[in-house]
Amino acid sequence: MISSDDLAFLPLKVNRTGPSGKRTFDSNGKRRLIEACLRPGVSVSGMALKAGINANQLRKWIRARQHIELPAGMEAVEPAPSAFIPVVQIESAPPQAPTRHVVAPPLPQPVPPARLTVRLPNGVTVELACGGHDAALVTAMIAALGAQ
Secondary structure, X not given: OXXXXXXXXXXXXXXXXXXXXXXXXXXXXXXXXXXXXXXOOOOHHHHHHHHOOOHHHHHHHHHHHHHOOOOOOOOOOOOOOOXXXXXXXXXXXXXXXXXXXXXXXXXXXXXXXXXXXXXXXXXXXXXXXXXXXXXXXXXXXXXXXXXX
């Protein structure tokens, strides 16, 4: 955690402003700002606002500082690890047809065959063997025999 005493040097002191508007900052304040930004959990953008400089400029200073060797007695502070997880795209094999599990419909329960026997007045016997699906045929036969 950075205390307000640690940030007493902010905003950064401008030593010189060139004809093009380029500012030159106090080197000691710049060094302290970069060190403060290297602490875990510190927002570089927030520190840039407090220092009165552009956040992109501060990031450039930090990158440049990390590429040079630190003076004796100073230790490098690793930035806090990113909270983001990288996304990796994996090339896959061509899509395969989905496996289908075919469930056979339940088999119909066999209907016991029915037997219809009719004796006609003239002595003729008519036997009709039929299943449950022949209901229309049986009805027609009974109607026909009754008409006789």
